[in-house]
Structures are given as C-alpha cells and as structure tokens.
Amino acid sequence: MNRFQKAFGKGHPALICFVTAGDGDTAANLDALVAGGADVIELGMPFTDPMADGPAIENANLRALAKGTTTRDILDLARGFRDRHPDVPLVLMGYANPMVRRGADWFARAAKDAGVDGVICVDIPPEEDSELGTHLRGEGLDIIRLATPTTDAARLPAVLDGAGGFLYYVSVAGITGKQQAAMASIETAVAALKARTELPVAVGFGVRTPEQAGAIAAVADGVVVGSALVELIAEHGNAAADPIRELTKALADAVHGARKEIA
Amino acid sequence: METTSQTGMPNSFRNQPDDRGHFGQFGGRYVSETLMPLILDLDREYRAAKEDPAFDAEFQDLLTHYVGRPSPLYFAERLTEELRKDAPDGKGAQIWFKRDELNHTGAHKINNCIGQILLAVRMGKTRIIAETGAGQHGVATATVAARFGLPCVIYMGAKDVKRQQPNVFRMRLLGAKVVPVSSGSATLKDAMNDAMRDWVANVHDTFYIIGTAAGPHPYPEMVRDFQSVIGHEAREQMMQRTGRLPDLLVAAIGGGSNAIGLFHPFLDDADVGMLGIEAAGHGLDKEHAASLAGGSPGILHGNKTYLLQDEDGQIIEGHSISAGLDYPGIGPEHSWLKESGRVDYSHITDKEALDAFQLLCRTEGIIPALEPSHAIAAVVKRAREMPQDAIILANLCGRGDKDIFTVAEALGVEL
Incomplete structure (x- = not known):
C-alpha cells in the first residue's frame, strides 16, 4: 500500500493542504500542517508566471522567488519533510517550465530521491503527457490529474489514462482562491467522477473555511485548501506556523468528522 | 509521419503544424484542464471555418473595405x-x-483581429478579451469589437499603460475597458497571464483574441494563416x-x-x-x-x-x-x-x-x-x-x- 492509499484509507475523508515552497518558514509551516491533522501535503513550486492562480497564491509565488528560492531549495524542503514525516504523502504542485527545465527525467529522479509521492502540473494536459507523466511513472511517482467543470464525459477517459494518487476535481472554472462552487454541482460532479474511476476524488479551488470543507467532505474523498493557508503566511510572515496549525486543526476536525463510514 | 527528403530536410516547410499543433518539438497545447475542452472546440471550429467559403468571403471583404487591403x-x-x-x-x-x-x-495586427472576431461570432461568443504590450493589438482588438458590437476587455501591463497613453485613450474611445496589470513585471507577459486568468473563469461566453502567432494550438497556426x-x-x-x-x-x-x-x-x-x-x-x-x-x-x-x-x-x-x-x-x-x-x-x-x-x-x-x-x-x-x-x-x-x-x-x- 503506498502513502496515498494509506492516507485515503483512514476511514474518514482526507484533508489536503497546500503551501508554496520558500514562502515564509516553509519547513515549520509543513510541520504545522501535519500537526494540525493534514493527511496529504501539496508543496507548491513557485513560478514567475502562475497563470492558473489568483492573487493569494500568485503573491506567494512572487514572495518565494524574491527570496531567491531555487529548484534545489524546493527539493531540499521535500527531502527534509520526508525525513521528519515518513508516512505523509507529499505532492509537488506547479507549472511545467520549472519541472522540465533540466529534462523531465532529471526532475522525476530528483523528486523521487527527495521522497516525493506525486506531481500535479497545472499546464500539461493529458495530450502532452509524454512531456512529463511518462517520466514520472517511470520512477514510480504518480501524476495527479485535474478534472474540471468543463471536462465532459467524452474527455474524462483521456484525463484518467495514466492518472495516479487521487483525482483532483477543480470545482470552479477559474483561478485559485476565488468563489466556491454550489454544493449541489460539486456533489453531482464527484458522483460522476467516482463512477468512472477507482481513484479517490478530492475537491479544491475556493475552499476556505472549516464549514465549506466539512460540507464538501460529506460527498468527496478529500478536500484541498490552499489560498486560505497561504494568506496566513502573507499576514504572519516567518511566524505563521501557529495560525497555520490552528486553521488546519479546525479544517481537519470538520473534514475528518464529516463522514465516518468511508473506507 | 513527417516526410523528409534524403538530405533530412522536410519536403515542405508549409505543412506544419501536425494535428496536435506541434511544429517539430515546438508548439503544442500546454494549458490547464479547464481550457482544454475549449481549445479543442476552437480547433474544430477553426477547421470548419477554413473549409467554409462564406467565412473566407467575409474575411476578404472586410480586409478590402474596412482594413484597406x-x-x-x-x-x-x-x-x-x-x-x-x-x-x-x-x-x-x-x-x-x-x-x-x-x-x-x-499596423498589421488588424488582419488577425478581423479573422479571430469572425470566428468568435461564428462560435456564438459574446465577450472579447485580449492582451496588449505597446497597445497596437489592443487598439486593433478594440476596433473590431466596436465594429461587431461586442464588449471588450484589454489587459495591459501597468508599465505599458504609463508609457503608451495615446493607445490607452484610443482603446477607451473605441469602447474597450483597459485593465492595468500590476503583478509580476507589469508588462506584456503579465498582461497575458491575466488575460488567461479571465479566460479560464469565463470560458462559456468569452473569446480570447491572442495578438501574436503564439499560445496554445490552434492560435499559432490561426494567427499565421490570417497574417x-x-x-x-x-x-x-x-x-x-x-x-x-x-x-x-x-x-x-x-x-x-x-x-x-x-x-x-x-x-x-x-x-x-x-x-x-x-x-x-x-x-x-x-x-x-x-x-x-x-x-x-x-x-x-x-x-x-x-x-x-x-x-x-x-x-x-x-x-x-x-x-x-x-x-x-x-x-x-x-x-x-x-x-x-x-x-x-x-x-x-x-x-x-x-x-x-x-x-x-x-x-x-x-x-x-x-x-x-x-x-x-x-x-x-x-x-x-x-x-x-x-x-x-x-x-x-x-x-x-x-x-x-x-x-x-x-x-x-x-x-
């Protein structure tokens, strides 16, 4: 059983938390996420041109780069996390160019060596999978695919082909950190996805509060929270670990308690 | 499969891209999943328009009598x-x-804008967005949006807004909303990022008129064809x-x-x-x-x-x-x-x-x-x-x- 299977097999829905590498005291923030009860960690790889992100995560990207964060630093953060938390799945999330810069095979090996379990690449669709996904699977890493409200039934098989870890349902057509989709549409979409895949389905984009997270967890296998956490780093700088742990705890309580029967 | 002559050179330099938008190793479609279905739809619509003599006739007519070609x-x-x-x-x-x-x-920018707005109308899109650097593409887009009566939003780096005031005023005269983009370097690439952010949030009714022969397939081919x-x-x-x-x-x-x-x-x-x-x-x-x-x-x-x-x-x-x-x-x-x-x-x-x-x-x-x-x-x-x-x-x-x-x-x- 790999780390993803364990994380989604705890008997309750999973809380998936995102922070940007190099923004604030990232190692302390990652530890705070785990201490607060996060089941899966997404570590954002900063990019100069994060065009799928709203202002909160965009600014986190720019803050991290302004501090001089390099790909090497990100991999070191991942390796440190893996040493401290041997069982928590770690996902690198970001944009194609920093991932393929030294060659996708280099990136796949480096991520593997750093103890990463999976990768989310925002701007490589399944049609261009050979650019990255092939190399990641070759190293035993999962490529986590995104499904969106515009992904229709005809297209879904292409999205699922080669997908691993979990399926990330982007609940709104838009950028990160903005409005949340209506619960009814999320429930319908998750049900439709689950009918087509064995992978756990996690829902993200626009999820900010424990109430929202709990409501989504009632119908999905996981909930992703990013912008709300990143905003705490914007507010508290290098001293964000405590507020991050508190918010994560509240989110985890809501998500884990939403539905006990899931196995 | 690409046919090549015995010297290893292609028999034609005019048969690119392939059907997935690749010019050799370049091009392709590197966009988020939200945009992929739209990009595929645009590709189908563009193929259909290319085969439609009525589309070409309207394009040529506007080039002659509106652009002055x-x-x-x-x-x-x-x-x-x-x-x-x-x-x-x-x-x-x-x-x-x-x-x-x-x-x-x-400038030459208008040639492409005429082609793309005809495609937008054909696809039933009711809102136009574009990025601009110097403002030439923004002005051309605002122009065709006015000509076809569609609302238009132009993203422009805040630095460029400052150094290209006459073009900003032109766009506003033409009825476009000019949005200064202050993120990143506040120039063309950042304007393009924000146009993409708008597009991904408004895919149902919005057509993105890209100004140069770049972006996801079919844009590089389409812009080339119109130009x-x-x-x-x-x-x-x-x-x-x-x-x-x-x-x-x-x-x-x-x-x-x-x-x-x-x-x-x-x-x-x-x-x-x-x-x-x-x-x-x-x-x-x-x-x-x-x-x-x-x-x-x-x-x-x-x-x-x-x-x-x-x-x-x-x-x-x-x-x-x-x-x-x-x-x-x-x-x-x-x-x-x-x-x-x-x-x-x-x-x-x-x-x-x-x-x-x-x-x-x-x-x-x-x-x-x-x-x-x-x-x-x-x-x-x-x-x-x-x-x-x-x-x-x-x-x-x-x-x-x-x-x-x-x-x-x-x-x-x-x-």
Missing part, C-alpha cells in the same frame, strides 16, 4: 540610393517595403512589378506574427532567403528580448518555444525600446524554422533601431514604428553586402505615430 508594395528608391553611397562597388540591393503600416489602425495575407499579396505584387521573387525577406520579431505572415507563403521558394530580427535591447550581454539568440526551449503561455529563462526555468523579463518586441518568448513556428535552418535569425539593438527609424523618416518620408525599425536596421546592414540587382523586401508592419514620445525621450528632446 491590399497594402502597397513600395520601392524605396531614395533609401536604396542612400545606402549605395558607401557600399562597395556594384553592391547595394534594391529595397522594397510591404506597407502594412497603411492598414486601418496603423499570411501579407506574404500572399507581396508575392503576387512582386511578380507583377518585377517579374521575379525577392532574394531576401526581412521582418522584425517579438512574438513573430508579422514575420510569419510575410515568410510563410514563400517558405517553399528555395531561392528566397529570410531573415527574422529580434530585439537586442541594450545588447545581448545586457537586457534584451531576443529569445532565439539568448534563450532556450521551454513552456510558457500554452506553447513550447524558445524563452528567456534562468537555470530553474523562471522567466526573465525582456527589454526593448519597442514595447511590441518586449516579450520573453517567440511564436513556436519561428523556433522550428530556426532549428530547421530555413530562416536566419539575427538581432538589432535599441540604438541601431533608433538610427534606422530616423534614416527612414529622412530618406522616404515615412515614420515607421520602432518594431519595423529593427527590420530596417538589418536591411541597412544586408543591402551593402548584396549586388545592386538583388531585391530585399522588408515588412513595414506598423507606423510610428505611437512611438514619437519614446523616440523623443531617447533622443533627449522634450516635447
């Missing part, structure tokens, strides 16, 4: 004579210009006027839409040389915008192409005195044409472009935009090396009215 082909006799003065004996090629600066709105009217006209006009094809085509390149529009119809004419000119800014060892000369392949804004980037794949801001060339990438077909060796690419500095700008004003009574001034500077260098019966054809892709403030500042003149 065909644009003239002009023999620049005084410039030719001027350059012969200090050329070696028997040297000094004839210089001709394709005068796309005489189009409605003052190819430049090369098709030039080819026919040159045959009529001189009975032969030019020896060398020259065009400036930011994203590369005017260049690919001129080059593409000539790509299989083996005797026609081609030269694309990137902006070398303060010099290639300093700040510049020459992605081919000073960059490497990467993925940005929906396509794989040469980019200015650091060793970690972070994008480096471009610099050029010409806001229209100030972009850290280049259209993917140019990346392929460079690697295949069919087109030569070189570069011209801010200073050389400024000199060429003034030279054309004085010798021909034409105030060129700073973008084609880069091409003219390259023509000045090449003409001296070529025999007098050789023909150089350069694309005068925009007029310089918009640039007089920039030029005045660079020359130390207070207006």
Whole structure:
C-alpha cells in the first residue's frame, strides 16, 4: 500500500493542504500542517508566471522567488519533510517550465530521491503527457490529474489514462482562491467522477473555511485548501506556523468528522 | 509521419503544424484542464471555418473595405540610393517595403483581429478579451469589437499603460475597458497571464483574441494563416512589378506574427532567403528580448518555444525600446524554422533601431514604428553586402505615430 492509499484509507475523508515552497518558514509551516491533522501535503513550486492562480497564491509565488528560492531549495524542503514525516504523502504542485527545465527525467529522479509521492502540473494536459507523466511513472511517482467543470464525459477517459494518487476535481472554472462552487454541482460532479474511476476524488479551488470543507467532505474523498493557508503566511510572515496549525486543526476536525463510514 | 527528403530536410516547410499543433518539438497545447475542452472546440471550429467559403468571403471583404487591403508594395528608391553611397562597388540591393503600416489602425495586427472576431461570432461568443504590450493589438482588438458590437476587455501591463497613453485613450474611445496589470513585471507577459486568468473563469461566453502567432494550438497556426495575407499579396505584387521573387525577406520579431505572415507563403521558394530580427535591447550581454539568440526551449503561455529563462526555468523579463518586441518568448513556428535552418535569425539593438527609424523618416518620408525599425536596421546592414540587382523586401508592419514620445525621450528632446 503506498502513502496515498494509506492516507485515503483512514476511514474518514482526507484533508489536503497546500503551501508554496520558500514562502515564509516553509519547513515549520509543513510541520504545522501535519500537526494540525493534514493527511496529504501539496508543496507548491513557485513560478514567475502562475497563470492558473489568483492573487493569494500568485503573491506567494512572487514572495518565494524574491527570496531567491531555487529548484534545489524546493527539493531540499521535500527531502527534509520526508525525513521528519515518513508516512505523509507529499505532492509537488506547479507549472511545467520549472519541472522540465533540466529534462523531465532529471526532475522525476530528483523528486523521487527527495521522497516525493506525486506531481500535479497545472499546464500539461493529458495530450502532452509524454512531456512529463511518462517520466514520472517511470520512477514510480504518480501524476495527479485535474478534472474540471468543463471536462465532459467524452474527455474524462483521456484525463484518467495514466492518472495516479487521487483525482483532483477543480470545482470552479477559474483561478485559485476565488468563489466556491454550489454544493449541489460539486456533489453531482464527484458522483460522476467516482463512477468512472477507482481513484479517490478530492475537491479544491475556493475552499476556505472549516464549514465549506466539512460540507464538501460529506460527498468527496478529500478536500484541498490552499489560498486560505497561504494568506496566513502573507499576514504572519516567518511566524505563521501557529495560525497555520490552528486553521488546519479546525479544517481537519470538520473534514475528518464529516463522514465516518468511508473506507 | 513527417516526410523528409534524403538530405533530412522536410519536403515542405508549409505543412506544419501536425494535428496536435506541434511544429517539430515546438508548439503544442500546454494549458490547464479547464481550457482544454475549449481549445479543442476552437480547433474544430477553426477547421470548419477554413473549409467554409462564406467565412473566407467575409474575411476578404472586410480586409478590402474596412482594413484597406491590399497594402502597397513600395520601392524605396531614395533609401536604396542612400545606402549605395558607401557600399562597395556594384553592391547595394534594391529595397522594397510591404506597407502594412497603411492598414486601418496603423499596423498589421488588424488582419488577425478581423479573422479571430469572425470566428468568435461564428462560435456564438459574446465577450472579447485580449492582451496588449505597446497597445497596437489592443487598439486593433478594440476596433473590431466596436465594429461587431461586442464588449471588450484589454489587459495591459501597468508599465505599458504609463508609457503608451495615446493607445490607452484610443482603446477607451473605441469602447474597450483597459485593465492595468500590476503583478509580476507589469508588462506584456503579465498582461497575458491575466488575460488567461479571465479566460479560464469565463470560458462559456468569452473569446480570447491572442495578438501574436503564439499560445496554445490552434492560435499559432490561426494567427499565421490570417497574417499570411501579407506574404500572399507581396508575392503576387512582386511578380507583377518585377517579374521575379525577392532574394531576401526581412521582418522584425517579438512574438513573430508579422514575420510569419510575410515568410510563410514563400517558405517553399528555395531561392528566397529570410531573415527574422529580434530585439537586442541594450545588447545581448545586457537586457534584451531576443529569445532565439539568448534563450532556450521551454513552456510558457500554452506553447513550447524558445524563452528567456534562468537555470530553474523562471522567466526573465525582456527589454526593448519597442514595447511590441518586449516579450520573453517567440511564436513556436519561428523556433522550428530556426532549428530547421530555413530562416536566419539575427538581432538589432535599441540604438541601431533608433538610427534606422530616423534614416527612414529622412530618406522616404515615412515614420515607421520602432518594431519595423529593427527590420530596417538589418536591411541597412544586408543591402551593402548584396549586388545592386538583388531585391530585399522588408515588412513595414506598423507606423510610428505611437512611438514619437519614446523616440523623443531617447533622443533627449522634450516635447
């Protein structure tokens, strides 16, 4: 059983938390996420041109780069996390160019060596999978695919082909950190996805509060929270670990308690 | 499968891209999943429009009666004579210009905007967005949006809004909403990021009119096809006027839409040389915008192409005195044409472009935009090396009215 299977097999829905590498005291923030009860960690790889992100995560990207964060630093953060938390799945999330810069095979090996379990690449669709996904699977890493409200039934098989870890349902057509989709549409979409895949389905984009997270967890296998956490780093700088742990705890309580029967 | 001759060269340089939008290793569709279904839909609609004679008829009609095409082909006799003065004996090629600066709105950008807005209307889209750098594409987009009665939002870097005030006012007069983008470097690439963010949130009703031959497939092909009217006209006009094809085509390149529009119809004419000119800014060892000369392949804004980037794949801001060339990438077909060796690419500095700008004003009574001034500077260098019966054809892709403030500042003149 790999780390993803364990994380989604705890008997309750999973809380998936995102922070940007190099923004604030990232190692302390990652530890705070785990201490607060996060089941899966997404570590954002900063990019100069994060065009799928709203202002909160965009600014986190720019803050991290302004501090001089390099790909090497990100991999070191991942390796440190893996040493401290041997069982928590770690996902690198970001944009194609920093991932393929030294060659996708280099990136796949480096991520593997750093103890990463999976990768989310925002701007490589399944049609261009050979650019990255092939190399990641070759190293035993999962490529986590995104499904969106515009992904229709005809297209879904292409999205699922080669997908691993979990399926990330982007609940709104838009950028990160903005409005949340209506619960009814999320429930319908998750049900439709689950009918087509064995992978756990996690829902993200626009999820900010424990109430929202709990409501989504009632119908999905996981909930992703990013912008709300990143905003705490914007507010508290290098001293964000405590507020991050508190918010994560509240989110985890809501998500884990939403539905006990899931196995 | 690509057919290649025994020399390893393609049998045709005009059959790219493949059906997934690849020009060799370049191009493709690198967009988020939300946009993928829309991009595929756009591709289908574009194929259907290409086959529809009614679509082409309306495109041609608007080019003729609204844009003012065909644009003239002009023999620049005084410039030719001027350059012969200090050329070696028997040297000094004839210089001709394709005068796309005489189009409605003052640049080649309108050709593409007409094509794309017809496609938007055909697809039932009711809202138009675009990015702009210098403001030329923004003005052209605002123009066609007004002509077709569609609301229009233009994203423009806050820095560019400041340095291109006349174009900002033009867009507003035309009814467009201009949104200054202050994130990142606050220039063209950031405007493009924000246009993509708008698009992904409004895919149901919004058409994104991309201004250059870049972005996810089918944009590079589509923009090239709409801009190819430049090369098709030039080819026919040159045959009529001189009975032969030019020896060398020259065009400036930011994203590369005017260049690919001129080059593409000539790509299989083996005797026609081609030269694309990137902006070398303060010099290639300093700040510049020459992605081919000073960059490497990467993925940005929906396509794989040469980019200015650091060793970690972070994008480096471009610099050029010409806001229209100030972009850290280049259209993917140019990346392929460079690697295949069919087109030569070189570069011209801010200073050389400024000199060429003034030279054309004085010798021909034409105030060129700073973008084609880069091409003219390259023509000045090449003409001296070529025999007098050789023909150089350069694309005068925009007029310089918009640039007089920039030029005045660079020359130390207070207006």
